[in-house]
Amino acid sequence: MDSALIPEGAKRCSFPKFAIGIVIVGAVLLWGVFAMGLIWWKGLNQTNMNDYYGFALWIWADLAVIAVGGGAFFTGLLRYIFNIDELKNIINFAVIIGFICYSSALLILAIDIGQPLRGWFIFWHANVHSMLTEVAFCLSAYFAVLTIEFIPNILENRQANKVPFFRHLAHNMHGIMAVFAATGAFLSFFHQGSLGGVAGVLFGRPFAYREGLLIWPWTFFLFTWSAAAFGPCFTLLITKITETITGKKLVKDNVVNLLAKISGWMITIYIIAKIIDTIYWATVTAPSLGFNISHFYTNNGFYGYWILITEILVCGLVPGIILIMKSTRENPTLRLIAFILGVIGICLNRWVMVLQVMAVPVMSFDTWALYFPSWQEIATTILPVAYGIILISVTYRYLPVFPQEAELNAVEPAAETE
Amino acid sequence: MKQENNKEHKFGMVIDLDKCTGCGSCMVSCMSENNVPFKEDESNKKDSITWMRVYKLTNGKSFPDTETAYLPRPCMHCAGKGGHGHSPCVSVCPATATEYGHDTGIVSQIYTRCFGCRYCMGACPYHARYFNWWDPKWPEGMENYLSPNVSPRMRGVVEKCSFCYHRYQAARDKAYHEGRNDIEENEFQTACTTACPAGAIVFGDLNNPAHKVHQIVKPDPHPDKWNRHVVGKSRNPKVFRLLERLGTNPKIYYLSEREWIRRKGDNYLDGEWDKIKNHHGSSSHG
Numbered sequence: 001m002d003s004a005l006i007p008e009g010a011k012r013c014s015f016p017k018f019a020i021g022i023v024i025v026g027a028v029l030l031w032g033v034f035a036m037g038l039i040w041w042k043g044l045n046q047t048n049m050n051d052y053y054g055f056a057l058w059i060w061a062d063l064a065v066i067a068v069g070g071g072a073f074f075t076g077l078l079r080y081i082f083n084i085d086e087l088k089n090i091i092n093f094a095v096i097i098g099f100i101c102y103s104s105a106l107l108i109l110a111i112d113i114g115q116p117l118r119g120w121f122i123f124w125h126a127n128v129h130s131m132l133t134e135v136a137f138c139l140s141a142y143f144a145v146l147t148i149e150f151i152p153n154i155l156e157n158r159q160a161n162k163v164p165f166f167r168h169l170a171h172n173m174h175g176i177m178a179v180f181a182a183t184g185a186f187l188s189f190f191h192q193g194s195l196g197g198v199a200g201v202l203f204g205r206p207f208a209y210r211e212g213l214l215i216w217p218w219t220f221f222l223f224t225w226s227a228a229a230f231g232p233c234f235t236l237l238i239t240k241i242t243e244t245i246t247g248k249k250l251v252k253d254n255v256v257n258l259l260a261k262i263s264g265w266m267i268t269i270y271i272i273a274k275i276i277d278t279i280y281w282a283t284v285t286a287p288s289l290g291f292n293i294s295h296f297y298t299n300n301g302f303y304g305y306w307i308l309i310t311e312i313l314v315c316g317l318v319p320g321i322i323l324i325m326k327s328t329r330e331n332p333t334l335r336l337i338a339f340i341l342g343v344i345g346i347c348l349n350r351w352v353m354v355l356q357v358m359a360v361p362v363m364s365f366d367t368w369a370l371y372f373p374s375w376q377e378i379a380t381t382i383l384p385v386a387y388g389i390i391l392i393s394v395t396y397r398y399l400p401v402f403p404q405e406a407e408l409n410a411v412e413p414a415a416e417t418e
Numbered sequence: 419m420k421q422e423n424n425k426e427h428k429f430g431m432v433i434d435l436d437k438c439t440g441c442g443s444c445m446v447s448c449m450s451e452n453n454v455p456f457k458e459d460e461s462n463k464k465d466s467i468t469w470m471r472v473y474k475l476t477n478g479k480s481f482p483d484t485e486t487a488y489l490p491r492p493c494m495h496c497a498g499k500g501g502h503g504h505s506p507c508v509s510v511c512p513a514t515a516t517e518y519g520h521d522t523g524i525v526s527q528i529y530t531r532c533f534g535c536r537y538c539m540g541a542c543p544y545h546a547r548y549f550n551w552w553d554p555k556w557p558e559g560m561e562n563y564l565s566p567n568v569s570p571r572m573r574g575v576v577e578k579c580s581f582c583y584h585r586y587q588a589a590r591d592k593a594y595h596e597g598r599n600d601i602e603e604n605e606f607q608t609a610c611t612t613a614c615p616a617g618a619i620v621f622g623d624l625n626n627p628a629h630k631v632h633q634i635v636k637p638d639p640h641p642d643k644w645n646r647h648v649v650g651k652s653r654n655p656k657v658f659r660l661l662e663r664l665g666t667n668p669k670i671y672y673l674s675e676r677e678w679i680r681r682k683g684d685n686y687l688d689g690e691w692d693k694i695k696n697h698h699g700s701s702s703h704g
Contacts, residue, residue, distance in 0.1 A: 043573045044534070045551040050464035054536030054549060114534020114549065114574025121513040121533045129504065132512035132537050203499065204506035204543035204666055290663050290685030362543035363660060364682050365475050365489070369464065 007158055007400045011409070018397060025389045032383025035376040039111055046376040052369035053358050057377045058112040063195055063350035065101040065108075065384065066139070068343060070227030071235035072098020072146060073181075073188035077228075078262065080181035089255045092401045093242075094235045095149045100391050102143045104384030111380055131197035138191030145184045149177065156400050189224050196223025199353045206289045207296050208357040210281060218277050219353070225273065226346055229266030232259050233319070233342035240336060242396065248409050250402040257329055260338070264323025267342060271316040278312065296360050300368045303356050311352060315345025428497075428523035428650075429581055430624040430669035431611070432634045432657065433490055435679055437618035438472075440488030445470045447613030448492070450563075451582060453570045455554030467548040469493070469579040470610050477678045487679050490619070492610065493546040493579035494660065494668030495525045500641065501649035501667050507538035507547060515576075523624070523669055524581050532575040539576060543661055544668075547578045581621075582608040603629050624650065624669060635671045658683040 001015040012018070039046045049056045075094040079087040110116055122136045155161065155170035193216065199208040200217025210217040236256055243250050282293040297305045319338035322328045329335055359369050373381075395401055448454065448470040460466050470492045477485040498504035503518035505525050515532040518525055539547040553573040556564070564570065567584040571577045589605040603622050611621040622629035624637050635652045642648035647665030652658065658680045659668045674680055681691050 043551065043553070044549070045573075049549075050462070050551075051466075051539060051545060051548050052464050054539035112535070114536070114576075115532070115572075118513075118531075118533035121515075121531060122535075125513040125515070125531055127512055127514040129509045130512040130537070132510065132535065136512060198510075198537070201510065202506065202541050204541055204661070204664055206664070287687055288663075290687060290690070292687060295685070358540060362664075362685075363545075364685055365473055366545070 002398075005157065005159055005398045007398070009406050010400075012397050018393070022390060022393060025386050025393075029383060029386035029390065032379045032386060035379035036111055036383065038376055039380065040116060044114055046374060048371060048374040048377065050369075050371070053355075053371040055354050055358055056371055057373040057381055058108050060347075060351050060354045061381045061384070062105045062108050062112070063354060064347045065104050066192065066195060067223070067227045067346045067350055068231055068234035069098045069101025069105070070188065070192060070231030071233075072101075072149075072231070073142070073184045074228040074231050075235060075259065076149065076177075076181035077185040078259075080178040081185065084258070086255045086258055089402070089404050090235065090239065090251050090259065092153050092399075092403075093239060093251075094232075095146060095153065096392065096395050096401065097235055097238055097388075099143075099146045099150050100384070100388040102139065102146055104387065105139065106143060107384060108380070131194045131201055134194035135191050135198065138187045138194065142184055142187040142191060145180050145187060148173070148180050149184070152177075153395070153399055153401065157398055188227070192224040192227040193220040196220045196353075199357055202357065205357055205360075205362060206286050206291050207360045208353065209285065209289075210277065211285060222270070222274060222277060225266070225270045226349065229263060229270045230342050230346035232263040233267075233339045233346075236260060236263070237336075237339040237343055238392070240339065242392065246396070248405065250405050250408065252404050252408065253330075255404075256335075260323050260329055260335055263342070264320055264329065264338070267316065267320035268324055271312060271320055274312060274316065278308070296356070300359070300370075302370060303359055303368075307348065307352060307356070311345055311348045315341045315348060319345065426521055426625060428624040428669065429586075429606075429622070430495070430523065430631055430635070430671065431492070431608070431619060431621045432631050432671040432673055434616075434618045434620075435487050435489060435672055435674040436676065437616040438488045438490060438614075439616055440472055440474065441615065442472055443613045443615055444490050444610035444619065445472060447609040448579070451565060451568070451609035452580070453554075453564045453568050454577075455550070455552070455556075455570065457552065465549075465551050467550070467577065469546075469548070469577070471545075475679060475682050485676070485678070487674070487676070489672065489679075489682075490610070491544060491546065491660075492608075492670060493525060493581070494544050494666065494670045495523060495579075495581060497523065497649065497667040497669065499647040499665040499667070506541040506543065506666055510537045510541045512537065522581075522583075522586065524583060524586075525578075526580065526583065527576065527578055529569065529571045529575050529577065534574040534576065536576060543664065543666070547576050549576050550574060585609075631671075634673065656680070660684070 006012050072094045075087055075091055078084045079091045110119060113119055122133060126133045152170040152173040155166040160166045196219035197217055200210040200212065200219030202208045210219050212218045212220060236259060239251055286293060297303060297308065319342040322334050322338035361367055445468060449456065452469060454467050454469055457466065470490055473489045473491060475487045475489055496505040498506070498509065503520055505518055508516050508518045508525060512535060513531055513533055515528045516525060516538055534549065536549055539549060550571050550573050554570050585608065586606045589601040592605065593601045608621050611619040620631050620634060622631035624632055624635060626632055634654060635657055636654050637650040638653050642651050645663065645665065648662060649667055651662065652671055656675060657671050657673050659671055660683050663684050672683065677695065686694065
């Protein structure tokens, strides 16, 4: 039915099977859209946020998708600026994942603000001292860059590519992609960093507050580095999931291992920096403000020390070591475990830097605050996941996303299913 | 004559916790004066709007040694680190919807510019900022009792204590029409101050030595020698501020004869209070 749109030589499942999958995920998406409509119509009283939890599930989701979407800018940097040629085989997918993550982040932000129609005030009345202003500018600009990076891949669709203008445009855009990759890396450095700065500058919140370099708290640099480190883990994890669902090998092992190795070293360096930061914060910064580290962890079952150990050791140091050691990295099971742990670790870090910041009491007579999201918050957080699945399904079906797919699957075409 | 003040004010407050009975008059008068909306069911205090909120403190001892005190908490109108106006909330607002008035020391909230990101709420360690989760609804007929001088806020924006800024504007207008350059101490008093039956709240200009608030607080004109971020520290050993060590530099001071209450004002490591308590107020500056 849609065979004319499917990349030449590629095998895809039947259209009805594809459509059924899209309808199922689409139903989840519509659930999220319904919740989004409720929130826009009735306001943020549809959430379980309150005056203690002004930042909650959505801001975590924002920070998390932007962190895991960091695979796009970092892979682009490696491919186009550091000229690591093998990565051309995964860069398209990294860009698509990045596009999904960043468009999701913008959507979540649009839901999260109390007056969505005034969202543009952040640009019009910009406060240059606010980290959130920097986030808004760099995030929007980088999303534009990601769109530009995505366009050539769209134009390579079999039908679009028959149009000479589109074919030449895609070709020429590929030619100057290094400029956009550099721009993307520059913008990402600042918005990933300023997202870290959002928490780090809160000098009224000793759990979040960090000293730093000039106007940038240490969390600025930690967030940038961690996004570059863990972003590729997410790209590779989604690649693996896509391979499992399609039943095809889409990227050669040498490419996966190369990106995994780089990610492993980045994670390990990050974790060392994070451990130093945590020790300095726990022994110098927080005590200078009158707080023992135990104040932040032991008064509450949910935010116990386990969260710190899980984030730094189990989901930081462990995946880092697995990925830097050749023997463990090249073991597919261990490698996959490392990707999963890495993604959990970075998401947990963002959770801690949003939710735990709000939970910890600061005034001596105040109490811990706990929160559980409403179904509307959960639905709107799942919405981007459903949207991402649909976009990946559509792009995989109709665009030449994986350059190595034909070569890797040529020998046994009969076994191909989606 | 321009309608401006020639002098830089620093409006602030000192609350005598030994006089406060916890009656809540300050809360009621504040809500009434500033058209603060309320919910039909106010049982969930974490999404109730209380520009002025009274906390109950206890000394943690069991009977018969139990002592309680009440601590009214308006917006602290923080001057930020070093007193430069970079309050925790002002510095983070992405849309400049909250500003520090360098001529008054008052932290304003511009409701029509706030787009409801709530970053300021996360930044405030005092929980002095509130979000309008709902549109304000007044019981039938109550609209007639709303103050015409204060605009009600719509759903989706943040609000907080303004130190009854409209009263300051009215006092300034009056002085202008009478050909005066400045206002008198009694011409600008907040609603909570005037409503407190115990006279526990004293409001005025911390920069003006003739004002009672200045005389009680005796603000130090120099930065704290142990923490350069702290300015305006009280030289009265019985006066303290909430979370002074963070460098937020609030303009709400508290007064108490009781040591356990003063200790509640901040966080201290084990054994630290005993070393620090004698450095508070005038004793810390020789």
